[in-house]
Each structure stands twice: as structure tokens, then as C-alpha cells.
Amino acid sequence: MDLITALRARGGVAMRRDLLNAGVGAWQLRTAARRGGVVVPYRGVVALAGAPPEFAEAFRYGGVLTCISAAPHYGLWQLHPTTELHLVCGNGLPRDGVVLHRSASLPPLRGRPVAALADVLVHALRCRPPAEALVMVQCAVARGDITVEFLRRNLPGNRNGRARDVLDLVRRRADSLLEPLAAMHFHQAGIAFVQHVELPGVGEVDFVVERFLIVELDGKTHFEPRAIKRDRRRDNTSVAGGFTVLRYFYEDVVHYPEAMVAEVQAAIRAHYSGLRLNK
Template structure:
């Protein structure tokens, strides 16, 4: 067809009644052709819904020529509460940070991330702008600080549109902590 780009053969079952490629082929082609973050979001969504497994995709991408596609799979978060977590996790790990996800902190509850065993980072979608949630988040932030951890919160625009600024802020807090800026005087 004019104006179309053939990405490769269709080797997996097609949609049962629509004239489109099946999900497995779409994801494999996305992993090869799309920018890394776009492919990651597609795979994350399909894996989170249970439509495909990362192991299945990894098996379908053998050899050196598929190394970049397989590397995307390393950033899929098995249990993500939001796509913001997945994207933030990607950016923090790419910056070389030690990241733990879904950490239970006494008096705080579960937090999205603990970075370098010091800094709590929360990624907030629109529900965190509701008055009841703002109050809950404030209590959790205070409990984290009282428990000896600093806390930063990032919203959609930070994670999606300004990830370099988000990472820079995290790095700045970690550097200040390393220099003793937050020690008792």
C-alpha cells in the first residue's frame, strides 16, 4: 500500500476479527522501530494488563541485532501503580542511581521510590491534587522526614516533560546530603 511502512512479517496470531496485526507482532515492531520510551510505555501497558509477558517478548528477540529491543524490556516494572512510576524509574536508573520501588516505610506506608537509601521520591498523578489526597500526602511527607528520610514529589509535567530537571533535583539533594547539609547543627 502506498504510504505504509512494512516492519516485517506477521508471525503471531492476528486480531480475531479486525484486519490488524496481533499484539505480539505490534510490540516486537514497536521495540525495534519506536523511540525507547514510547516502546516502553506500550510494553508496560500490555504486560501490566496481562496481555503479554516480558519473558515471552525476550524469547522472541534473540541475538545481537535485538539487543536494543531487549534492553527496553529491562525497564518494564512488574507492578507499577502508574506510568509515571515507570518513566521516573527509567530516568533514575539511567542516571545511575540505586533505586528501590514500592518500599514500605514505618509510619509512612508504601512509597514509590527510595533512592540511594536516603531519599523518598513520590510520583503524583492528578488524584494527588484533590484536597483529601493533598492532606494525606502532607502527613506522609512529614512522617518520612521525622523517620529520617528526605522526600521529593514530582507530578506529571516533571516526569513526562522535564525528566532532566527531575533527575537534577534528585542529584542535588543527594549531593547536599553527602556534604552534610541536612545533618543536625
């Protein structure tokens, strides 16, 4: 087998012994470092130039990527991409600069040093802050790649209580990472809400809070001229129907959630104060 073809089939990086087993000639491997586009980043590791460096690191340490290090390889939502390396390593030996996850329940991806999706999500639920783990799990669940019930069965006992609390916030549907995050912040603040509500003349809105307040989350597509006009008309129809409307952007939900929650709570207080004054 041709070396380049074999490497491409494995995501661009492989162990020398695995390439030999796949039928790559020993002479190709002996001259690998002199071939254009091929590098030998570590002893026993062969890679295409430009291949994911984290693959080579995983092979270097004899592990597979998991948790947030595996998220990009499954196309999972991430809040804060990081260079921190999270690995499952069979021998469990500590390594400088590596966050070690000591066990996996399923085989890794074939031909790539990436843990199975279920293990990636279980590790994230145990390891990462709730918001980071939530968006990863919500992405996979909304795509139909995995179920909350399956993950819950793999998180038994008291030590996994916090992880199961995150699973309680996951919904079957989410159109962006902003939705589960906003829902988490509203839930933690004790704000009553319903998601994905269809309103006559308005269409579907992201949240209805306390039956009078519409909360919409605006991603990148909402800044297109046609989308701006559509949203303003929807807001007008909502207000004419007796609703109050608040809109929040990515930075509000991700970076300043406390301010968003405080504003929603202020709107709720103002609404009920007005009702009392009008009695």
C-alpha cells in the first residue's frame, strides 16, 4: 500500500507498526522523512504535513483523544476551544501537560486516536464546567447521535450526580449552543420558561418567560438585512399582541449571562409591579 494513501485513510497520522501491518512497505517508512509532505514528529509516528498535531501527540503518549480534545473531531459545539490535551491512556501514567482520563467503555474510532463519542461525552460531563459539557452533549443529542438515557445509564452513583444534573438540562432540540446555555441560566435563576413556542401571527420564538415575555437569541444569521427586517416585524406583532420582547446576542449569553438574567428578572418585576398598580 502507498504510504500517502494509508496516512490519509487514518486522518493523516499513524504509528509505524500500524502502517506496516496495513501493507505499507518498510522501505517507504525508512525514507518517510525524506518524502515530500511527510514528517516523523516522534519516534514511531508518521504524519502528513499539516495533519492534526493532536493526533501525533496522542500517539506519542500511547492514548486517544477524549473530552474537549475530541470535540472538534465529532463536530461538537464548544464554548472555549483549548490547547489543553485530554487523553485516555491505558497505563494511566501521569504526563506533563496532559489531562488524563483513566477509562473508556467502548473502542475508539477505527484508524484514528479518538475515543468513542459516548466516552467523549461522559468524560466531558465529569471533567468540564457544566456549561461546556452541556453544549457538547446538547449538540450530539440534537443531531440524534446519542440519547440522554444512554449517557445517564453510564453515569451511575453519587460521584456522577453533577453530571446527571447537566443531563437534566438537555433537550431533544436546540438550534444553536445559545439555547441550552440560556435555558441553563434561566433554570438556575428560578425563571419559569417554555422553549420553542409557536405564537399566532409571529411564528416560533425561542423562549416565553412567565407567559408574557419573549426572549429571542440572535446568532450570526440574524444580522443579514432580510433577517433584521423579519425580526423587527415579528417584534412589532408580538408587542401588539401583549408581549414584551428582549433580544440577546452571543456575547450576552456566553460572556455576560449574569447581566442577561438580571435584565430578564427586572422585566418580570416591572411587569408584575405594573399589574399591581393597575388593580
